Amino acid sequence: MxxxxxxxxxxxxxxxxxxxxxxxxxxxxxxxxxxxxxxxxxxxxxxxxxxxxxxxxxxxxxxxxxxxxxxxTVNVTEMFRDPTFYKTLKEKIIPQLGVNPFIKIWLAGCSTGEEVYSISILLHEANLAHKAIIYATDINPTVLEKAKTGIYPINYMKFYTENYQNSGGTEDFSNYYSANYDHVSFREYLRKNIIFSTHNLVSDRSFNEFQLIICRNVLIYFDKVLQDKVFNLFDGSLETLGYLALGSKETIRFSNLNQTYKQIEKEKIWKKTR
Amino acid sequence: MEKNEISPSIEILIIGGSAGSFEVLLQIVPSLKLDIKFAVLIVLHRKNNSNISIADLFSKKTAIPVFECEDKDNLLPGNIYFAPPDYHLLIEKDRTVCLDYSEKENYSRPAIDITFKSASDIYKEKTAAILLSGANRDGADGLKYISQNYGTTIVQDPKEAEISTMPKEALKIFEPDYVLRSKDIIALINSF
Incomplete structure (x- = not known):
């Protein structure tokens, strides 16, 4: 009822x-x-x-x-969500990032961390992890604690493995974690270059400059006014020629970034052109 | 089953469907008159297959503009909208779309109940909603809620529905304004 x-x-x-x-x-x-x-x-x-x-x-x-x-705040997330998005990241964006001496990525609204580990896996597979840092932030300290552990229910792994494979992953996905009864722990080395921190997109400022900002399914919870503020925050935190990646139904169409950002194919990834 | 009251002018028509409703939509959508005065929003349980655009598919069947909703899209009269797979769809007071990736409801995302309730809160008695074939009980409570808020409610005749669970679940808990077969559903929509 x-x-x-x-x-x-x-x-x-x-x-x-x-x-x-x-x-x-x-x-x-x-x-x-x-x-x-x-x-x-x-x-x-x-x-x-x-x-x-x-x-x-x-x-x-x-x-x-x-x-x-x-x-x-909604904390539902998954690994390699929208495999075609990750395929584009893997094939088109990550190799581009590789030309930089250091790679700085901001994952805003990382929740319990599933996407952070997905990105970390991509960086390792591209042999770029040694020079990359991922800043994983969320408003909510409780979910960040969970993200830091890298422990997830084992019954999700079948689904995550399918997502991984559909995104073009060719390794044995189970190599990335160790299983323990009903849970798995993702390997320590995947966490080495991740910095977890609280950050409130509403009230906190830019804290660095990045080549890639990933913020998926966070902006859908904001009204247009707040979305614009956050787009400006991202714009100020992104190097020229850097990339902004959003959720599959999110868009910069209604914002002033629309003028200076160029969409990468059909995916929700935009390149800052100036 | 039909009421003889004059239905108030409709601002939005929401169609909720699950297993067995795709075929029904393939009958309904091409038969809609082209100058509909309200927005049509279709909430369908379906696989998240990014290779196939449902908007493209249905655009080939009607001259009415068909879209798959993105965040903050305006719901305009005269257009057909599909809820995107794997998001709940709510509606803001300014008639824009609010997507939500929270927990599944009735094992479903999008959940028909969520959109039915949200639309009813915004459009009140100017909401019309149809519940089609399906194998679970999503949509029944939402349709009843619309009815309680004086909206117009239609249930596909369980005798015609490929899977009658969803229509039957609705009929168990309240009496909708109409229980109709697809061809009569089309005639009714075109009379709004």
Missing amino acids: ITADVVGDEDLELLLTEVASVYGYDFTEYSKASIKRRINRICLIDKHKSFAELRYKVLNDQSYLSRFIEEV
């Missing part, structure tokens, strides 16, 4: 404004439809029967905040 929302539009505005001012986590420019659904979902799961109940808990119980953030 689908019931009417516990948290209405005005409640939502109030709560997000209060969370921003009390805790500094600013969700006010997130896509309304999506965040409203997430917050009503929390009410359902945690059995808050009224908006007042949820609001009291969030604003007065600091330990509840991390749960709130974890549920509001």
